[in-house]
Amino acid sequence: MGPRRRPSPSPRPSERLRSARRPDRDRAPEPAADTKCQRPGPDSSPGRSPPEVGLVAAGSSGGIPGHRRLQAPNPVWHASCIASAPGEHTGVKQSELMGTGAEGGYGPLVVASRATFTRDPRPSSGARDRVGELERWLARREQAAAALAAVGRDLVQAFDPYLVGQRITDSVWELVGTESAVLFRLDPATGDLISVAASGNVGSFEGPTLVLPRGTGLEGLAVRERRLVSSPNLLTDPRVGRGPDRRRVARGPCRAGVSVPLAVQGRVIGVLGVGDRVGRAFAAEEIRLIEAFADQAALSLEQARLYEEARRRGAVLEERRTLLQTTLENLGQGVSVVDGSLCLVAWNRQFLDLLGFPPEFGHVGKSFEDFVRYGAVHGEYGPGDPEAHVRDQVEQARRSDPRVFERVRPDGRVIEVRASPMPGGGFVGTYTDVTERKRRDEALRRSEAQLRQAQKMDAVGRLADGVAHDFNNLLTVVAGRSEILLRQFPPDDPRRRHADLIQEAAFRAADLTRQLLAFSRKQVLQPKILDFDALVEGMHGILGRMIGEHIELRCQCQAGGAIKADPSQLDHIIVNLAVNARDAMPAGGVLTLETATVDLDEARVQSHEGARPGPHRLLAVTDTGAGMDTEMRAHLFEPGTGLGLATVYGIVKQSGGHVIVSSGPGQGTRVEIYFPVVAERPESADPVMRDVGLPGGTESILLVEDQEEVRTLAREVLQMLGYAVREASNGREALRQVDAQADAIDLLVTDVVMPQIGGRDLATQLLARRPGLRVLYMSGHTDDTVVRHGVHDPGVAFLQKPFTPETLAVRVREILDRPSG
Structure with a gap:
């Protein structure tokens, strides 16, 4: 602010005051x-x-x-x-x-x-x-x-040092009656004195303000000595600098002056300088008046400095607050900060949204108790007295213990809450929506459980695969030889009883092997397109006799699409489930078989390994028995439980379906089995085998089997049926025979797994030599082994060991009677 100039037309107030008093204005009237x-x-x-x-x-x-x-x-x-x-x-x-x-x-x-x-x-x-x-x-x-x-x-009323400073210089100039009055502030960085306000004739200077370099003039002397200084003639005063400083004084209108340092708490922050004509001596009263205004000027400058410092600090705090709020809003989780008096001091929008608080709750000073009460009224803490919930939550907050817990909100979302205490009281709360994470964890847990179950199945499967081949070969010989004996004995021959017992034991052993393979999902299935409802209804009579008269059997079938499954294994599933239900109802009850068509969506198949969305045929077997607890259900499909539901589980999974079991103590058990619906039409039932004689023929058959007992049995059966049979113990021998003889071969009957050359490779090489050759594969291995050898492809004829002479005869005749090509 530039210096205030004195108006020329009228005399200044000091002149008016001077005219009304005696020359010695500092003396009282005589x-x-x-x-x-x-x-x-x-x-x-x-x-x-x-x-x-x-x-x-x-x-x-x-x-x-x-x-x-x-x-x-x-x-x-x-x-x-x-x-x-x-x-x-x-x-x-x-x-x-x-x-x-x-x-x-x-x-x-x-x-x-x-x-x-x-x-x-x-x-x-x-x-x-x-x-x-x-x-x-x-x-x-x-x-x-x-x-x-x-x-x-x-x-x-004002924090403006220029406004207050101008009033001070005006007042000093008018009351003391001087040429000029200038208020300077001290620049702490340079030591220069910079004018804040000026009144009267201060001479000429460059720029918007008057600047006195560090230590110059009477004002600089006042700063150095930290006391009031005065001089009646600055040009002759040795304390005032020489050179430029003296020339400045000489050019100016003032030769005499008083300078009062402005001090605050021992710090000099400026100077109030008063100048007048040469020889002016300032009276004591004038000095005291100048000092009084100097005190006011010091207060004004310090007040302005404090105000500016407070404003600057406020701006910094606001910037930091904005930065903090921006950070909180971008954390991706809710945050609240509560002070020692349990009042809100900081928060973000996610905190209000996650916990369902209204926007008006978001203000500094909002009581933690208000938040808890709002949540209690809206069911956040479950049933009970809301005020009791409030007291409990407030008491926990006052203890300021670190806590981590999960809260299930009324809408089903799961919120993880972490409360971290702060020094001096209060806490910082973070709130994370972990609903999806919990779902993923649950899905992972189920997957891990399914993986463990699959590993158990695989272990049993490897065990089954290790014994199935040799066991089935032995059973083939036992069952085959017993059937030959039965066909040789007359009906009234007492020796037939022994042969019947041998054959029955072989069949039971073969069934046990099939159950073991079904449990481990390793058996060789022969699926067909089935009329699901017809198959279930066909079991009604058998099941009624099996479960006994003390249990009521109900069948509720709804017509629907066909499924693809092995009919014998599906019979086995129904029988197994019925037996389990019967055993669960020793005192009687109701066994219900239901079929229906169910359309499964993505959500329903997520928790079931291998399940696919789309239409499914449902087979539900429900009993009114004792039911099962959680522990029993957890181990329901594990090995060692009697090969009941474990076998069912294996067959269903191998057929592309899945199983759901619902049960509770005293609530009975419901087993639901889902098979995917297929678009094909059901196949016609197998023709009834005739008990009179076995079908035979005169065609030429090449029999290749590495197990001598099985090979001998098959050769004898085929020869008895009229076929011309050549045999070989392995693939290399079979190739040599074919290359050595030009005779026609109508059918190749070969084992799948053999040393040197397997059955599939042998058939490929012979088909190159004898196009049109028909092939029948046989094996006692599991499904995995057969698949790995490429024999489970559609259209490939396969005979599972153990087999009987009748099964062999029917299968050979069926293949030979197929149209060529």
């Missing part, structure tokens, strides 16, 4: 000849008593030198002569102001000037003139007090 003046007090003596000007606290008797912060001036005039003693009168002029006294108390202050006269009681015209002059003198002091009050008002 008393008349008949008037004696004395200073009031116990040690007063005759003589002149100079007027005393100062700030007096209302209600106190002591004066307060200097000034303090003044507010709301309320001038009250009290012009009177007060009799202090017989023959004495005191003239008083005072103003009441609001401010802070020396002792720190805030209240009314009195600015007062007092002069005490002792005179003869007889009236005197000279005395009356002196009283008038005293009134004018007191008026000037009142003007100074009003100016100080105005500055105090500005200090209270």
Whole structure:
């Protein structure tokens, strides 16, 4: 702000004030000849008593030198002569102001000037003139007090140092009657003095402000010495610098001056400089007035500095708060910060959204108890008294213990809550929606359980595969030889009983092998397109006899699409489930068989390994028995449970379906089996085998089998049926025979797994030599082994060991009777 220039047309107020007083304006009016003046007090003596000007606290008797912060001036005039003693009168002029006294108390202050006269009681015209002059003198002091009050008002109402500074320099310039008054602030970085406000004639300078380099001028001297300095002639004062500094003074209008350093808590922050014509000597009262305004100026500059510092800190805090809030909003989880009094101090939108709080809850100071009460009323903490929930939650929060727990919200979402205590009380809460993670964990748990189950099945399967081949070869020989004996004995031959027992034991052993392979999902299935409902209804009579009359059998079948499965294995599933249900109802009950068509969606098949969405045929077997607990259901399909449901599980999984079991103690058991629906039409039932004789022929057959007992049995059976049979113990021998003889070969009957050359490779090489050759594969190995050897492809003829002479005869004739090509 540029210096204020003095208007030229009218005289300044100081001139008006100067014209109304004596040349020695710092002296009180001289008393008349008949008037004696004395200073009031116990040690007063005759003589002149100079007027005393100062700030007096209302209600106190002591004066307060200097000034303090003044507010709301309320001038009250009290012009009177007060009799202090017989023959004495005191003239008083005072103003009441609001401010802070020396002792720190805030209240009314009195600015007062007092002069005490002792005179003869007889009236005197000279005395009356002196009283008038005293009134004018007191008026000037009142003007100074009003100016100080105005500055105090500005200090209270504004933090602008330029506004307050301009009023200060204007007041000093007018009241003291000088050429100029300039308020400088000290630049702490450079030490330069930079003008804040100026009044009067300050001369010319460059730029918007007047800058005094560090340590120059009377002002710089005041800064260095940290005290008031004055000089009647700056050009001759040795304390003022030489060179440029002296030339600056010489060019300016002022030769005399007073500079008062502005100090706050021992720090010099600026200077109030007053300049006038050469030879000007400043009276003590003028010095005190300048110092009073200097104090106000120091307060203004410090107040502005503190305000600016507070504003800057506020801006930094706001920037940090914005950064913090932005960070919180981008965390991807809810966050709340509660202080030691359990009031909200920071949060983000996710916190309100995750826990379902309304937006108006998001404000600083919101009570934690309000949040808990809102949640309790809306069912966040389950049933019970909401206020009891509030008390419990608030008590836990006051303990500030670290906690991690999961809360299931009424809408089913699972929220993980972590509460971390803060030093001094309160806590930071983080809230994460873990619903999807819980679902993934559950899916992973199920997958791991399924994997463990599959590993168990695989272990049993490898065991089954290791024994199935040799066991089936032995059973083939036992069953085949017993059937030959039965066909050789007459019906009334007593030896037939022994052969029947042998054959029955072989069949039971073969069935046990099939169950073991079915349980491990390793058996060789021969699936067909089946009429599902016809097959289930066909089991009604057999099941009724099997479960007994104490159990009611109900069949509820709904017509639907066909399925692809091995019919013998499907019979085995139904029988197994019926036997389990019967055993669960020793005292009787109801066994219900149901069929229906069910369309499975993605959600329903996720938890079932290998299941696919789409239409399925449902077979449900329900009993009213004792039911099973959770532990029993967990081990339902494991090995060692009697090969009941474990066998069912293996057959169903191998057929592309899946099983669901529902049960509870005292609630019975329901087993649901789902088979995918196929578009093909059901195949016709197998023709009934004739009991009279076995089909035979005269075709040429090449028999290749590495197990001698099996090979011998098959050769004898085929020869008995009229076929011309050549045999070989392995693939290499078979190739040599074919290459050595040109005779026709109508059918190749070969084992699948043999040393050197397997059955599939042998058939490939012979078909290259004899196009049109028909092939029948046989094996006692499991499904995996047969598949690996490429024999389970559609259209490939296969005979599973163990087989009987009748099965062999029928299968050979069936293949030979097929149209060629």
